[in-house]
Amino acid sequence: MLRLQNVSKQFDGKPALSALSLEIRDGEFVVLVGPSGCGKSTLLRLLAGLDEVSGGEIWLREENITTMTPRERNFAMIFQNYALFPHLSVRDNITFGMKIRKEDKASWQPRLAQVAQMLQLDDLLDRKPAKLSGGQRQRVAMARAIVRNPRLFLMDEPLSNLDARLRTEVRDSIMALHQQLKTSTVYVTHDQTEAMSMADRIVVLNGGHVQQVGRPEHLYARPANLFVAGFIGSPAMNLLRLPCAEGQVRVGELTYPLPPAWATQREVWFGLRPEHITDSPGPQALTLPATVIQRELMGADYLLHVSTPTGALRYTRRHRGAIPEKGDTLTLGFSPADIHLFHAETQHNLL
Ligand code: ATP
Numbered sequence: 015m016l017r018l019q020n021v022s023k024q025f026d027g028k029p030a031l032s033a034l035s036l037e038i039r040d041g042e043f044v045v046l047v048g049p050s051g052c053g054k055s056t057l058l059r060l061l062a063g064l065d066e067v068s069g070g071e072i073w074l075r076e077e078n079i080t081t082m083t084p085r086e087r088n089f090a091m092i093f094q095n096y097a098l099f100p101h102l103s104v105r106d107n108i109t110f111g112m113k114i115r116k117e118d119k120a121s122w123q124p125r126l127a128q129v130a131q132m133l134q135l136d137d138l139l140d141r142k143p144a145k146l147s148g149g150q151r152q153r154v155a156m157a158r159a160i161v162r163n164p165r166l167f168l169m170d171e172p173l174s175n176l177d178a179r180l181r182t183e184v185r186d187s188i189m190a191l192h193q194q195l196k197t198s199t200v201y202v203t204h205d206q207t208e209a210m211s212m213a214d215r216i217v218v219l220n221g222g223h224v225q226q227v228g229r230p231e232h233l234y235a236r237p238a239n240l241f242v243a244g245f246i247g248s249p250a251m252n253l254l255r256l257p258c259a260e261g262q263v264r265v266g267e268l269t270y271p272l273p274p275a276w277a278t279q280r281e282v283w284f285g286l287r288p289e290h291i292t293d294s295p296g297p298q299a300l301t302l303p304a305t306v307i308q309r310e311l312m313g314a315d316y317l318l319h320v321s322t323p324t325g326a327l328r329y330t331r332r333h334r335g336a337i338p339e340k341g342d343t344l345t346l347g348f349s350p351a352d353i354h355l356f357h358a359e360t361q362h363n364l365l
Pocket residue numbers: 025026029030048049050051052053054055056057204
């Protein structure tokens with residue numbers, strides 16, 4: 015539906031986005047995720063038409079929209095700072111744009127009713143924004159955006175100013191809305207957990223470059239490189255730079271075979287997710303001795319920081335039975351199937 019071809023953006027000669035190509039399918043919910051400054055908002059602004067591309071093209075179906083104005087594009091933007099008009103009622107906030115454009119009331123009245131119902135705002139239409147909760151205000155901002163029947167939604171961290179409970183509430187509203195409308199959406203966040211839970215597909219950006227595009231499960235199971243491995247998943251993957259000899263990587267006393275094409279490597283990045291390590295290993299597991307350095311309660315799980323002959327690791331432990339304490343010695347185990355290996359220099363996934 016939407017195609018970006020080699021899109022780039024420079025600010026004062028400095029690249030903020032480099033040759034980015036991406037396709038967004040009809041009805042898809044795509045999440046752009048990456049650390050601060052990676053170019054997420056820049057990309058969203060280019061899509062909205064608020065900034066001009068420095069190079070490349072943007073296509074909407076068969077139409078080249080690269081130089082179209084925001085208005086011609088008819089995309090809806092939802093930002094973190096949902097500026098509502100304080101002196102207008104919820105109803106007037108939602109319909110403001112249509113009144114300005116002098117659209118026929120008969121044409122938007124039914125849409126207002128439908129959108130208000132969808133976002134559970136029916137009973138609030140006569141209230142002023144000051145008398146709404148943060149989540150309700152954000153839903154009004156969403157209603158204002160969708161009542162125009164846009165071709166695409168662009169959302170820039172719409173949850174970031176909300177507290178944890180409201181964040182869940184508004185996130186659920188966004189997902190329910192998407193289920194009903196099936197309008198293609200590009201959603202920006204720096205929070206990988208949010209990305210994992212909402213996205214049909216995730217685009218991981220870093221330093222203005224696309225690192226990987228794929229379904230959340232795929233990014234979790236098969237990160238393309240060291241950056242994605244460390245960024246996707248919480249708590250973050252353990253990553254250790256380990257020596258290799260004779261086609262094997264050494265993990266403490268253990269050795270693990272490198273893929274034949276990489277048998278001459280002298281070092282690799284070894285990755286293991288905290289949730290893939292256990293302190294009660296079965297007979298098939300690879301094992302490592304460990305000493306507990308610190309333990310952290312994280313709700314349902316504990317996160318244990320341990321030292322091993324191979325380096326420091328962290329693993330998660332269900333809150334059940336006797337939880338190891340600082341100073342305890344353990345045998346940790348993991349399955350060879352859960353190991354990730356990355357090239358020491360290119361940082362690409364080797365497996
Ligand atoms: P954050 O999560 O912090 O909002 P982001 O991923 O959205 O970050 P962008 O705002 O897209 O990042 O910025 C990408 C890069 O472009 C940054 O290095 C930023 O400093 C730079 N940049 C963004 N807008 C401008 C501008 N108007 N003028 C100059 N540089 C800019």
